[in-house]
Amino acid sequence: MADTILKVENLVSTYGPITALKGINLEVKEGEIVSLLGSNGAGKSTLMKSILGMVTIGEGSSIQYNHDGQMVELIGKKSHQIIPLGIAIVPEGRGVFINKSVEENLEVGTFFRKRPAARDKELLDTVYQTFPRLKERRKQLAGTLSGGEQQMLALGRAMMADPRLMMLDEPSMGLAPLMVAEVFNVIKNVREMGITVLLVEQNAKQALKIADRGYVLTTGEVTQTGTGKELLADESLVAAYLGAKK
Amino acid sequence: MKKTSSKISGIAKILVIAAVLIIVPILSPNNYIQQIINLIGIYIILGTGINILTGYTGQLSLGQAAFFGIGAYTTALLNTRLGQQFFVCLIASILVTSFFGVVLAIPALKVKGPYLALLTQGFGEIVRIVMINWTPVTNGTAGILSIESPVIFGFAFDTLPKYYFLVVFFAILGLLYERSLINSRTGRAFIAIREDTDAAELTGINVTTYKIRAFVLSAVYCAVAGTLYAMMIQYVSPDTFISNTSSVILWTAIVGGFGTILGPIIGGIIMQVLPEILRFCGDWRLVVYGVILLIVILQCPGGLYPYLERFLRFLKSKVPANKSKSAAS
Numbered sequence: 001m002a003d004t005i006l007k008v009e010n011l012v013s014t015y016g017p018i019t020a021l022k023g024i025n026l027e028v029k030e031g032e033i034v035s036l037l038g039s040n041g042a043g044k045s046t047l048m049k050s051i052l053g054m055v056t057i058g059e060g061s062s063i064q065y066n067h068d069g070q071m072v073e074l075i076g077k078k079s080h081q082i083i084p085l086g087i088a089i090v091p092e093g094r095g096v097f098i099n100k101s102v103e104e105n106l107e108v109g110t111f112f113r114k115r116p117a118a119r120d121k122e123l124l125d126t127v128y129q130t131f132p133r134l135k136e137r138r139k140q141l142a143g144t145l146s147g148g149e150q151q152m153l154a155l156g157r158a159m160m161a162d163p164r165l166m167m168l169d170e171p172s173m174g175l176a177p178l179m180v181a182e183v184f185n186v187i188k189n190v191r192e193m194g195i196t197v198l199l200v201e202q203n204a205k206q207a208l209k210i211a212d213r214g215y216v217l218t219t220g221e222v223t224q225t226g227t228g229k230e231l232l233a234d235e236s237l238v239a240a241y242l243g244a245k246k
Numbered sequence: 247m248k249k250t251s252s253k254i255s256g257i258a259k260i261l262v263i264a265a266v267l268i269i270v271p272i273l274s275p276n277n278y279i280q281q282i283i284n285l286i287g288i289y290i291i292l293g294t295g296i297n298i299l300t301g302y303t304g305q306l307s308l309g310q311a312a313f314f315g316i317g318a319y320t321t322a323l324l325n326t327r328l329g330q331q332f333f334v335c336l337i338a339s340i341l342v343t344s345f346f347g348v349v350l351a352i353p354a355l356k357v358k359g360p361y362l363a364l365l366t367q368g369f370g371e372i373v374r375i376v377m378i379n380w381t382p383v384t385n386g387t388a389g390i391l392s393i394e395s396p397v398i399f400g401f402a403f404d405t406l407p408k409y410y411f412l413v414v415f416f417a418i419l420g421l422l423y424e425r426s427l428i429n430s431r432t433g434r435a436f437i438a439i440r441e442d443t444d445a446a447e448l449t450g451i452n453v454t455t456y457k458i459r460a461f462v463l464s465a466v467y468c469a470v471a472g473t474l475y476a477m478m479i480q481y482v483s484p485d486t487f488i489s490n491t492s493s494v495i496l497w498t499a500i501v502g503g504f505g506t507i508l509g510p511i512i513g514g515i516i517m518q519v520l521p522e523i524l525r526f527c528g529d530w531r532l533v534v535y536g537v538i539l540l541i542v543i544l545q546c547p548g549g550l551y552p553y554l555e556r557f558l559r560f561l562k563s564k565v566p567a568n569k570s571k572s573a574a575s
Contacts, residue, residue: 052448054447078452078454079447079448079450080447080450080451080452080453083448083449083450084450089448091444091445091448095442095444095445095448096442096445097438097441097442097445098441098442099441100437100441108434108438108446108449108451109449111431111434111435111438111449111450111451112449112450112451157449161449161450
């Protein structure tokens with residue numbers, strides 16, 4: 001049995017008077033792809049922001065992260081303290097620096113390391129191998145890339161951080177179908193590199209296909225959980241997200 | 247071969263700039279013009295300070311005059327009341343102004359865009375009103391008179407042409423420091439915050455401390471400018487540190503080119519020289535001044551420096567062509 005890398009217990013997150021998460025329990029094991037499904041406003045992005053210490057969190061909540069074999073409590077830490085522990089995020093809407101070149105964008109991914117690591121060059125090569133198109137355009141401004149390429153760049157930047165856990169927030173949003181397929185392929189590659197993946201998606205079918213396990217969020221609560229296959233087979237879930245079969 | 251020639255041309259450039267800087271006070275016909283030239287230097291320092299905060303880090307400030315004023319008043323008070331000399335005044339001004347840099351940065355972390363502009367403008371007003379009303383310390387609207395000119399290592403900077411060299415020294419120091427800062431890790435973090443604060447935070451950049459750093463650094467530039475100003479004019483009053491001054495500081499960086507190292511030099515020259523040249527317009531002077539500035543930002547949205555750079559590159563591309571032609575003939 002693989003070790004737990006992330007364990008969220010009874011997580012309550014609030015934005016002022018609004019409670020966005022009402023006691024979430026979730027576990028991610030080393031080497032897994034875990035998909036987080038739910039409609040708009042279900043609290044998927046809030047969960048990611050909570051893990052990165054960017055949301056107000058209620059009492060009694062716990063977010064444990066396995067850092068070198070020791071469970072570390074993430075609540076109370078800020079994002080710039082959490083990211084160096086080995087958690088990288090591909091934010092919703094990509095968040096690439098449009099006025100910087102592709103290569104500069106990738107370098108930002110290593111920023112939190114005070115000194116450049118010898119591995120940085122190696123990581124850059126890996127990113128360029130995974131995304132040959134980024135190598136071709138490495139001197140180009142990120143703003144001139146297509147939406148799909150920007151998503152690749154955001155993924156590449158997260159890879160540069162050399163993470164153990166990568167969180168992706170709606171990586172397929174606004175992409176053409178071919179690009180969506182490519183993004184999901186890359187996510188599988190990421191896992192093969194030994195990186196655990198926590199994937200937030202609205203594209204439920206695709207997300208469940210590559211996922212080992214999935215969680216379904218509805219208005220701040222986990223309403224369903226199971227392996228990817230189980231959830232895919234669940235008629236009611238498929239109906240809710242993909243429309244009922246005729 | 248190529249490297250040595252570029253090194254030589256680099257040295258030649260420095261020598262030419264040094265020669266020009268040394269000739270300026272010799273050529274300046276009177277104290278009136280010399281004072282404008284010295285003010286250009288002081289505004290280059292102020293413009294560089296706001297360039298770090300607004301140009302590189304993206305935090306709009308409409309309250310730089312407050313830092314400038316705090317620096318100037320700290321120097322004025324230490325000099326007139328306690329008889330302290332230049333270096334003590336300078337260091338004290340830097341420390342006091344840095345403290346207020348942190349004080350402004352803390353609420354500024356929570357707001358952005360127009361709210362940040364209002365916050366910084368409000369800060370500027372508060373400082374100005376304190377200057378006016380805290381009479382026992384600041385002497386109110388009358389200001390503080392008879393500040394001594396600095397004597398450094400036995401050399402008295404007691405005339406405007408002599409003072410010029412002091413201003414030039416600090417302006418160059420400020421520009422060189424800015425250049426190394428922007429090329430450093432800190433500079434990269436500043437630019438990342440300007441480009442996309444959320445993305446910067448999500449890549450592990452500590453946005454809070456870098457923003458505070460930017461506020462403090464820009465305050466330090468204002469402190470240096472404030473000390474230089476107080477000891478040059480030898481008089482400070484709240485009239486100097488009004489919101490119009492904040493605007494002029496902001497415009498110095500905008501007209502020159504935000505986020506360019508040399509932009510504030512161009513901005514400093516234009517913002518100080520233009521209103522003097524326009525004196526022939528009489529009552530219409532400030533109207534014409536405003537219209538010219540508007541035209542500049544509409545026509546050159548990135549400021550004048552990028553255009554100047556393009557023009558120089560264009561000239562350069564012409565020069566070697568001429569050389570080879572003359573060699574052929």
